[in-house]
Amino acid sequence: DQQVKQxxxxxSVQEGRISILNCDYTNSxxxxxxxxxxxxxxxxTFLISISSIKDKxxxxxxxxxxxxxxxxxxxxxxxxxxGDSAVYFCAAYSSLVETSYDKVIxxxxxxxxxxx
Amino acid sequence: DAGVTQSPTHLIKTRGQQVTLRxxxxxxxxxxxxxxxxxxxxxxxxxxxxxxxxRQRGNFPDxxxxxxxxxxxxxxxVNALLLGDSALYLCxxxxxxxxxxxxxxxxxxxxxxxx
Numbered sequence: 001d002q003q004v005k006q007x008x009x010x011x012s013v014q015e016g017r018i019s020i021l022n023c024d025y026t027n028s029x030x031x032x033x034x035x036x037x038x039x040x041x042x043x044x045t046f047l048i049s050i051s052s053i054k055d056k057x058x059x060x061x062x063x064x065x066x067x068x069x070x071x072x073x074x075x076x077x078x079x080x081x082x083g084d085s086a087v088y089f090c091a092a093y094s095s096l097v098e099t100s101y102d103k104v105i106x107x108x109x110x111x112x113x114x115x116x
Numbered sequence: 117d118a119g120v121t122q123s124p125t126h127l128i129k130t131r132g133q134q135v136t137l138r139x140x141x142x143x144x145x146x147x148x149x150x151x152x153x154x155x156x157x158x159x160x161x162x163x164x165x166x167x168x169x170x171r172q173r174g175n176f177p178d179x180x181x182x183x184x185x186x187x188x189x190x191x192x193x194v195n196a197l198l199l200g201d202s203a204l205y206l207c208x209x210x211x212x213x214x215x216x217x218x219x220x221x222x223x224x225x226x227x228x229x230x231x
Contacts, residue, residue, distance in 0.1 A: 004158070036222075043120070043206055043222030044159065089158050103172045104149070104220070106158030 003027045004092050004107040012113045019077040021110050023090030026071065030092040034104070035064060035075050038087045047088075048075070080114045087111045118143065120209050120223035128229045129197050137192045137226045141209030147171075148190040149220065150182060151206040159206055165190050166212060194228075202230045 005024045013019045023033075031052040036044035050057040050064045050073070057064050063076045077084055090107040121140045129135050141148050147166045151159035161174035165184035179195045188209075194201055204227050208220040 006158075034219075041224065043208075043224050045222070046219045049219065091158075103161050103164070103174060105161065106151075108156070108158045 002108075003030075003105050004090055006088075006090055006107040006110045008110050009108070010111040010113070012115060013080045015082055015114055015116050016079045019075075019080045019084065019112055019114070021075040021077075021088050021090075021112065023073045023075075023107055024071055025073075025092050027092070027094070027105075028071070029094040029096055030105075031095055032093055033064070033066060033073050034091045035062075036089040036091060036106075037084075038089065038109070044089055077112075080112075082114045082116050085112055085114045120145075120207055120221050122205075122207050122223035122226050124226060125224065126227045126229075128231060131197055131199060131230055133197050134193065134195045135197060135228060137194075137205050137207075137228070139190045139192070139207030139209075139223060141188050141190070141207075142221045145209035145211050145221070146188050147210045147212055148184060148188065149208045149210070150190070150192045151208065152176070152201075153204040153206055153225070155203075162192070197230045199230050202228060204228075 034049040035047040037047050038044040048059050048062050050066050055066050066073045087109045089109045091104050093104045119142050123138045149164040150162040153159040162176050164172040168184045181193045184190045204225040206225045207223045210220040
C-alpha cells in the first residue's frame with residue numbers, strides 16, 4: 001500500500017524550460033511534505049518543504065504547490081538547469097499522530113534529465 | 117563541519133549472517149533515522165532514535181535493531197540476513213529543536229549485498 005506515489009518514473013526537459021514533478025498521497029493525516037533530490041552515489045538532499053496550512057512555498061527556482069483536496073503536490077523548477085538532473089523524491093509525514101511523528105514516507109522517485 | 121557519515125560504504129555478507137552499520141550524525145543533531153532503499157524504490161523508514169531510545173518504527177521485522185550512543189551516533193543491526201535485505205541503507209540526522217524530520221540530512225549510505 002503505497003501512501004506516497006510518484007507516477008512518472010522519469011522526465012526529460014530542455015534546459016531553460018519548466019520542470020514539473022508530481023506527487024500524490026493517500027493518507028489524509030499527512031500534514032507535512034518534503035522534496036529531496038538525490039545524485040548517484042550520494043544520499044538524498046533536502047530541497048524544499050510545505051506544511052498543510054499553506055498551498056504554495058517558493059525558494060529561488062523551486063516552488064512546491066499543495067492541493068489538499070486532491071491530495072496532490074507538485075514541484076516546479078524554473079528555469080531548469082543541467083545540474084538539476086537527479087532523482088527527486090516526494091516525502092510526507094504526520095505531526096498529528098504521535099505514533100507517526102517523524103515517520104517519513106517516501107515516494108519511489110522521479111528521475112529528471114535536463115537536456116542542454 | 118562534517119555532515120552525516122556512514123560506514124562502511126560497501127559490504128558483502130552471506131545469507132544468515134549478521135551485519136552492523138554505523139552512522140555519525142551532523143554536528144548539533146540529536147536524532148538519527150535509518151532507511152532502507154531497494155533498487156528503483158524510495159527510502160523506506162526503518163526506525164528513529166532520540167535520547168538513546170527507539171522513538172518510531174516502520175514495518176520492519178525484529179531482525180532489524182538499532183542503538184544510539186550518548187554522543188548521538190547510531191548503529192543498525194540486521195540478524196539472519198536474507199537475500200532481500202540487499203539494499204542501500206541510509207542514515208539521516210536531524211534536530212528535535214528545529215523540526216525533527218523536516219530538513220533531515222542524509223549520509224551517502226551503505227550498500228549491503230547479501231549473497
